Amino acid sequence: MKSMHHQNYPLDNRNSFALAATAKDIYLLNSLQQLQQLATSLPEHFYILGGGSNTLFIEDYQGTVICPEFKGIAVTETDADYKLHVASGENWHQLVQHCLANNMPGLENLALIPGNCGAAPIQNIGAYGVEFADICDYVDWFEFSSHKVRRLSKAECLFAYRDSIFKNSLKNKGVICAVGISLKKQWLPVLKYQGLNTLGEKPTPKQVFDKVIAIRQSKLPDPDILPNAGSFFKNPIVDKASYQALVKQYPMMPAYPQVNGKMKLAAGWLIDQCQLKGASVGGAAVHKLQALVLINENNASGQDIIALARLVKQTVKNKFQVNIEPEVRFITHCGEQQIEDIG
Ligand code: EPU
Numbered sequence: 520m521k522s523m524h525h526q527n528y529p530l531d532n533r534n535s536f537a538l539a540a541t542a543k544d545i546y547l548l549n550s551l552q553q554l555q556q557l558a559t560s561l562p563e564h565f566y567i568l569g570g571g572s573n574t575l576f577i578e579d580y581q582g583t584v585i586c587p588e589f590k591g592i593a594v595t596e597t598d599a600d601y602k603l604h605v606a607s608g609e610n611w612h613q614l615v616q617h618c619l620a621n622n623m624p625g626l627e628n629l630a631l632i633p634g635n636c637g638a639a640p641i642q643n644i645g646a647y648g649v650e651f652a653d654i655c656d657y658v659d660w661f662e663f664s665s666h667k668v669r670r671l672s673k674a675e676c677l678f679a680y681r682d683s684i685f686k687n688s689l690k691n692k693g694v695i696c697a698v699g700i701s702l703k704k705q706w707l708p709v710l711k712y713q714g715l716n717t718l719g720e721k722p723t724p725k726q727v728f729d730k731v732i733a734i735r736q737s738k739l740p741d742p743d744i745l746p747n748a749g750s751f752f753k754n755p756i757v758d759k760a761s762y763q764a765l766v767k768q769y770p771m772m773p774a775y776p777q778v779n780g781k782m783k784l785a786a787g788w789l790i791d792q793c794q795l796k797g798a799s800v801g802g803a804a805v806h807k808l809q810a811l812v813l814i815n816e817n818n819a820s821g822q823d824i825i826a827l828a829r830l831v832k833q834t835v836k837n838k839f840q841v842n843i844e845p846e847v848r849f850i851t852h853c854g855e856q857q858i859e860d861i862g
Contacts, residue, residue, distance in 0.1 A: 540576035569638035577821030607637025624724030625702035652678035656699035787811035
């Protein structure tokens with residue numbers, strides 16, 4: 520256990536914003552045994568970190584970071600499906616590549632999403648017409664209180680847009696160890712996202728994969744070159760009345776109907792309409808090609824990014840009376856905080 524525990528540990532390489540923060544304590548876990556051992560004396564303040572592509576360390580964190588680094592991909596098959604059991608520390612994009620290389624398509628719309636497989640169910644990652652919930656079979660989750668791994672079915676995960684049970688009632692109560700994925704052998708391309716409809720009716724999985732990568736690279740900055748956390752804000756969901764009032768004023772406003780009669784708006788469009796592309800505070804800036812992405816352009820501090828995020832949020836609120844909420848999670852010295860509460 521000792522070798523898995525480090526102190527004053529640099530997190531620069533463990534957050535895609537490349538912020539120079541440290542963790543007072545960190546546990547890098549490779550086995551269930553180590554996790555069980557940690558659970559016997561669980562620190563009071565901890566944060567569970569996956570690939571760090573959705574976490575903003577504003578300053579040095581005085582608590583304990585827990586990193587599940589479990590590895591392994593196991594494949595079985597039924598007549599209709601490939602069934603994958605993927606350990607949570609596997610890299611998501613490498614899994615997508617692995618599936619494609621082994622003739623198990625179905626994940627190509629989710630190519631190039633940064634982060635680990637264990638984080639995929641937490642915020643129900645989604646892009647280009649597919650979300651994790653669509654291919655999820657189950658999630659194996661280690662519960663701190665019972666020291667046991669529970670298998671949650673897809674229904675039990677309560678997936679919604681960028682949301683799941685792991686962000687709500689199970690938050691900080693355990694660690695995701697593995698995900699179960701089901702891929703149909705009868706592959707059908709998902710081409711409903713506008714940019715994919717140029718592929719014709721019968722593209723190959725590789726063509727879809729390549730196109731998704733081309734679209735992402737054309738508007739989303741590469742975190743290795745311009746540190747960022749993908750979409751900084753979630754797309755806001757508004758009720759019908761608010762939508763109707765807005766669309767009257769802005770007939771070109773993109774919006775997507777939801778199952779409950781509500782409408783999802785495009786936060787990127789709202790921010791763009793506020794002329795905020797390229798806006799900056801200190802070393803932090805709004806990306807010039809995708810207004811939903813904030814970037815660490817020039818040695819930004821955590822405070823620079825917070826100040827910029829607040830400016831964006833407030834400007835959108837003033838112009839559209841719509842609240843946009845961060846998708847990114849903020850960690851201060853004392854732990855996770857909401858943007859409104861950070862001093
Ligand atoms: N738009 C603008 N200006 C901008 C950005 C967007 O006008 O600067 C408009 C676009 O023209 C389009 C609409 O807003 O009409 C939506 O834009 P886009 O299709 O690029 O997608 P998004 O809503 O900005 C979401 C996800 C992305 C995902 C894409 C594609 C969220 C928070 N973001 O972005 O996910 O890749 O759809 O499916 O839901 C992520 O979560 O990190 C992420 C990158």
